[in-house]
Amino acid sequence: MKQSVTMRDIADKLGVSSVTVSKAINDKEGVGEDLRKKIKEAAIDMGYRLNAAAKSMKDGLSYNIGIIIPERFTDVTQGFYMRFYQDLAKSMDEHSYSGIMHILSMEDEDNLILPRVYLEKKVDGFIILGQVRRSYIDMFLQTDTPIVFLDFYTDQPDVDCVITDNFYGMYDLTNYLIRLGHRDIAFVGNIHATSSILDRYLGYYKSILEHGIQVDSDYLVNDRDENGQYIDMTLPARMPSAFVCNCDQIAFYLISLLRRKGVNVPEDCSVVGFDNDIYAGLADPNLTTVEVNMAEMSKTAVSMIVEKLKNRNSSQGRVAIKGKIVYRDSVKDLR
Amino acid sequence: MKQSVTMRDIADKLGVSSVTVSKAINDKEGVGEDLRKKIKEAAIDMGYRLNAAAKSMKDGLSYNIGIIIPERFTDVTQGFYMRFYQDLAKSMDEHSYSGIMHILSMEDEDNLILPRVYLEKKVDGFIILGQVRRSYIDMFLQTDTPIVFLDFYTDQPDVDCVITDNFYGMYDLTNYLIRLGHRDIAFVGNIHATSSILDRYLGYYKSILEHGIQVDSDYLVNDRDENGQYIDMTLPARMPSAFVCNCDQIAFYLISLLRRKGVNVPEDCSVVGFDNDIYAGLADPNLTTVEVNMAEMSKTAVSMIVEKLKNRNSSQGRVAIKGKIVYRDSVKDLR
DNA sequence: CTGAAAGCGCTTACAG
DNA sequence: CTGAAAGCGCTTACAG
Numbered sequence: 001m002k003q004s005v006t007m008r009d010i011a012d013k014l015g016v017s018s019v020t021v022s023k024a025i026n027d028k029e030g031v032g033e034d035l036r037k038k039i040k041e042a043a044i045d046m047g048y049r050l051n052a053a054a055k056s057m058k059d060g061l062s063y064n065i066g067i068i069i070p071e072r073f074t075d076v077t078q079g080f081y082m083r084f085y086q087d088l089a090k091s092m093d094e095h096s097y098s099g100i101m102h103i104l105s106m107e108d109e110d111n112l113i114l115p116r117v118y119l120e121k122k123v124d125g126f127i128i129l130g131q132v133r134r135s136y137i138d139m140f141l142q143t144d145t146p147i148v149f150l151d152f153y154t155d156q157p158d159v160d161c162v163i164t165d166n167f168y169g170m171y172d173l174t175n176y177l178i179r180l181g182h183r184d185i186a187f188v189g190n191i192h193a194t195s196s197i198l199d200r201y202l203g204y205y206k207s208i209l210e211h212g213i214q215v216d217s218d219y220l221v222n223d224r225d226e227n228g229q230y231i232d233m234t235l236p237a238r239m240p241s242a243f244v245c246n247c248d249q250i251a252f253y254l255i256s257l258l259r260r261k262g263v264n265v266p267e268d269c270s271v272v273g274f275d276n277d278i279y280a281g282l283a284d285p286n287l288t289t290v291e292v293n294m295a296e297m298s299k300t301a302v303s304m305i306v307e308k309l310k311n312r313n314s315s316q317g318r319v320a321i322k323g324k325i326v327y328r329d330s331v332k333d334l335r
Numbered sequence: 336m337k338q339s340v341t342m343r344d345i346a347d348k349l350g351v352s353s354v355t356v357s358k359a360i361n362d363k364e365g366v367g368e369d370l371r372k373k374i375k376e377a378a379i380d381m382g383y384r385l386n387a388a389a390k391s392m393k394d395g396l397s398y399n400i401g402i403i404i405p406e407r408f409t410d411v412t413q414g415f416y417m418r419f420y421q422d423l424a425k426s427m428d429e430h431s432y433s434g435i436m437h438i439l440s441m442e443d444e445d446n447l448i449l450p451r452v453y454l455e456k457k458v459d460g461f462i463i464l465g466q467v468r469r470s471y472i473d474m475f476l477q478t479d480t481p482i483v484f485l486d487f488y489t490d491q492p493d494v495d496c497v498i499t500d501n502f503y504g505m506y507d508l509t510n511y512l513i514r515l516g517h518r519d520i521a522f523v524g525n526i527h528a529t530s531s532i533l534d535r536y537l538g539y540y541k542s543i544l545e546h547g548i549q550v551d552s553d554y555l556v557n558d559r560d561e562n563g564q565y566i567d568m569t570l571p572a573r574m575p576s577a578f579v580c581n582c583d584q585i586a587f588y589l590i591s592l593l594r595r596k597g598v599n600v601p602e603d604c605s606v607v608g609f610d611n612d613i614y615a616g617l618a619d620p621n622l623t624t625v626e627v628n629m630a631e632m633s634k635t636a637v638s639m640i641v642e643k644l645k646n647r648n649s650s651q652g653r654v655a656i657k658g659k660i661v662y663r664d665s666v667k668d669l670r
Numbered sequence: 671c672t673g674a675a676a677g678c679g680c681t682t683a684c685a686g
Numbered sequence: 687c688t689g690a691a692a693g694c695g696c697t698t699a700c701a702g
Contacts, residue, residue: 079414
């Protein structure tokens with residue numbers, strides 16, 4: 001290794017102690033203004049770079065956060081969590097933290113294998129992005145490491161998590177359809193697959209119930225198995241006037257499926273999605289959907305974990321971030 | 336901070352020295368087999384975790400690699416580099432390295448701002464994923480940090496980089512079209528935007544030249560400005576029988592554009608892409624394209640950087656990884 | 671305002 | 687095979 005500049009080198013050059021250099025560079029009190037300035041200039045001149053490892057050893061903090069993403073949310077067709085990661089990276093940067101992404105394989109999840117970054121104390125805490133098995137979470141919680149869940153939650157009471165407001169998002173969106181005159185509205189999604197889908201369904205269902213609407217028994221259309229693998233959808237016997245899909249991707253597929261059956265969207269049937277991801281713009285027509293506020297969610301999740309790092313007992317519980325409806329061309333006004 | 340278990344704790348408990356514990360845990364020689372076993376068991380019992388920072392201080396290595404991705408390659412519609420990152424993460428894991436992603440903003444790129452992870456010595460080297468400005472690269476090269484470029488290269492001679500074999504990939508693909516009877520073949524892409532596009536163009540052009548084909552002057556269709564922003568495409572006056580697109584995404588858009596003009600693919604006109612990304616499967620018809628071997632490229636790039644970390648003078652230069660043609664439904668056989 | 675001392679947890683080189 | 691000593695680069699707590 002090429003030897004690099006240390007605080008001691010700066011100290012020697014300027015004839016001061018390394019303690020003083022440390023104080024000057026870290027903007028701590030106890031150094032004269034003139035000296036501080038001289039030291040900082042010398043640091044730049046000499047190409048000084050902080051040794052994060054040495055700092056780490058003193059305060060026991062790595063200033064890294066592990067971001068765990070289950071493998072099943074990362075395939076070609078799902079850029080969603082990858083985009084989330086970007087927003088997280090930005091937020092972490094604002095707190096002078098860095099992120100280390102860990103893709104959790106199905107195998108490690110099943111066998112309860114902790115990530116290497118945990119075993120090596122390379123990170124101070126974790127953000128888990130996307131629902132993982134309960135047993136895995138339980139194990140993680142027992143390690144007593146600061147953790148924040150992002151975009152999902154469990155029924156454990158004192159767990160911190162940041163979610164999008166799935167319930168009210170879908171409630172608002174369904175109300176919008178009803179306002180436009182829709183009455184026969186089906187929901188597409190496997191409500192046992194994730195807590196997000198279930199909540200979106202319940203938001204839809206609240207709206208249905210509030211409006212005293214009766215819904216056919218096959219108006220709950222399954223779209224995936226419990227591992228998240230998409231399956232062929234079975235359309236209801238009697239066509240609804242609108243489909244509320246649990247996500248944009250499935251709305252995209254549904255529109256293709258309908259077209260193949262000779263049903264045009266939105267002329268013959270309306271379709272709405274959720275997420276406002278790449279599929280919303282790819283669908284023809286473009287989807288009316290609920291936009292998830294990733295930037296805000298990321299910011300909140302990072303603030304939460306940083307807060308927990310400072311104060312291990314801090315707990316903010318479940319925080320839901322509001323999305324907003326994006327109106328596009330996949331809904332017909334029936335009035 | 337909750338105090339955690341150190342090697343010293345294990346040593347004290349077993350009545351040995353911490354040196355012995357270190358040797359046992361790291362599988363170094365100089366410990367009896369029985370003792371080694373006892374120490375390892377105690378380590379697990381006591382929940383020992385290595386302190387990566389302390390190790391770092393000794394050998395001056397963080398066991399982290401910085402992955403720099405220019406912001407312009409990360410928008411909603413481009414999951415490509417995010418997927419690359421996943422493969423990189425896997426490869427790094429195999430070398431016991433972790434990755435820290437840094438999204439390089441246009442602003443930092445213009446102002447030659449080095450990433451924070453560099454200034455804090457949080458990483459031992461960098462992989463730059465996606466073409467960045469020459470001035471930025473030059474600055475980076477001057478820092479004398481091990482760097483590998485991934486998916487692009489420059490004309491600097493002794494720089495390590497891993498690229499997909501753009502030239503031969505497109506050459507093979509164009510030959511395939513010609514074998515199928517196509518003669519009027521246009522290329523879509525701004526050849527001044529990136530080195531990849533230029534190489535793909537040259538592969539196409541080699542095939543054209545070798546077959547003695549004359550090409551209309553407007554058979555080079557521009558698709559984006561030099562910042563990578565897509566622009567409206569101007570179709571050639573005389574329609575070709577096939578379009579060779581520099582990437583799947585633009586092939587996807589081209590197919591829509593053609594359809595709007597009443598031209599059906601592949602009946603009236605063939606279209607091929609490059610990358611085999613999400614757009615290849617989304618396009619209707621599915622695209623015949625060249626699949627980039629991300630896994631192999633990632634593996635190679637990580638091996639290269641790890642090699643450079645061990646031996647600063649090692650240099651492998653430009654390595655091109657072969658892709659392979661994926662045959663689907665967007666090409667018509669003219670024979 | 672300035673600095674000598676001690677220590678964070680590990681590993682290397684050497685002595686026994 | 688086992689361990690005492692020294693040191694990696696920084697920061698904290700304290701003395702002057």
